[in-house]
Amino acid sequence: MVSEQREILAEWSKKVRIGRMSRRSFLASTVALGLSSSAALTLLEGCAAPSGSGPSITYWNLFGGGDGARMIQMENAFAQSNPHIHLQPVTLAWGDPYYTKLTMASAGGRPPDVAISHMTRVATYVAQDLLEPFDLNELAKYDIAEDKFLSPIWQRAHHGDKVYAIPLDTHPFVMYYNVEICRKAGLLDADGNLKPFQGINGVLDAFKSAKEASGGYGVVFEIQGVTPWRLFYSLYSQLGGAIFTPDNKELALDDAKAEQALSFMADLTINTKVAASNIDYAGSVALFGGGKSAFLWNGEWEVTTFENQKGFEFSMAPFPLVFDKYRVQADSHSFVLPRQIATDPERRSASLEFISYMLKNSYEWAQGGHVPSYLPVTDSEEYKKLKPQSNYASVASNVVFDPNAWFSGSGSELENQAGAAFQTILNGQASPQQGLRQFRDALQKLLSIKLPFQQ
Missing domain, CATH: 3.40.190.10 (Periplasmic binding protein-like II)
Structure with missing residues (x-):
């Protein structure tokens, strides 16, 4: 179903670009498939032929409302700061619809490069062999390491002796x-x-x-x-x-x-x-x-x-x-790596660069209420002055x-x-x-x- 949806969406976006489908019709049709209107617009922009020769990565999330708007701002900021990476973000409906589609995409061999998962959902994905563990040595190259997170949160990202999730926040x-x-x-x-x-x-x-x-x-x-x-x-x-x-x-x-x-x-x-x-x-x-x-x-x-x-x-x-x-x-919104049929080193590197950017710039995310998991942000004077959001960070x-x-x-x-x-x-x-x-x-x-x- 997911691969069929992606093919349909690609065809629709092509029709928009060549003038055979209006943007209004595109939006109505994509919403019927379960995407929000903001996600549809983002997808349309992402489906345009990328300029340059850098890697292209897909990113799925489930954020709506204020969180969704803030996430789009962060995505746009990443794209502007990293023109060598073509980010294609897609927002799907919160809850079971999102997790069902992520499961189907991963099981069907057509997953996104990076996705958001609640930390409490990660264990089930690991049990189904639908996620790939993070390489700690590769993470370290992007300033992502154990000492950058609270120990209880970092340990929760482990299943067995491997790390399967990188926490963006605690809510x-x-x-x-x-x-x-x-x-x-x-x-x-x-x-x-x-x-x-x-x-x-x-x-x-x-x-x-x-x-x-x-x-x-x-x-x-x-x-x-x-x-x-x-x-x-x-x-x-x-x-x-x-x-x-x-x-x-x-x-x-x-x-x-x-x-x-x-x-x-x-x-x-x-x-x-x-x-x-x-x-x-x-x-x-x-x-x-x-x-x-x-x-x-x-x-x-x-x-x-x-x-x-x-x-x-x-x-x-x-x-x-x-x-x-x-x-x-x-709970904790976390970045995960859905299982790929074959890992492209260039896209994997770009994915880690994206995750690193989002962590380092999570002060903007914190303004929506969530406690940043990345300690350099949580411990910063800027965050401590953010009221009332920092009042409960100690928990x-x-x-x-x-x-x-x-x-x-x-x-x-x-x-x-x-x-x-x-x-x-x-x-x-x-x-x-x-x-x-x-x-x-x-x-x-x-x-x-x-x-x-x-x-």
């Missing part, structure tokens, strides 16, 4: 706060920063004060989606809980710890009502942006949304320590990624099943014990499915 679960409401609630210090609060009582007390000051809610977060998983996994990990055995073949859920985390979540929406129940993603963002909640728990990628909201004063802080040891759920050393199961990772079935089970608890339709039983049963069914690449 953790964070806490946004309305400065005006928090000031009114007495939650800011003399410098106007949020006073730290922790523990079950400390968090609930802060949200109760914030609820009274806001006239709405203390905190909001998505209920009808996958955010309940991110919240649960952060809390459960703070209790030291594991989802699977180390080989990811059997369930290792600790019912007592899981119920403790889920009971706290139910306290927020049902018992104390400091949090809104039964709202979707857009609803949670709108409530916070509309001044109806003092706090928002979400990914850090919404920072641009609130920065663009005129007259809205907000800031950001790490997700709080509620239980024993600080942990917070996160990158204490993040927990989704387990390495075939059905796990960002946008995965694990997250979907967790969301379905836990929202019943958050909406008062089920007890923590009942919701946990639903989640356990769903995971057990997924574990029982034996795929060809599983050992």
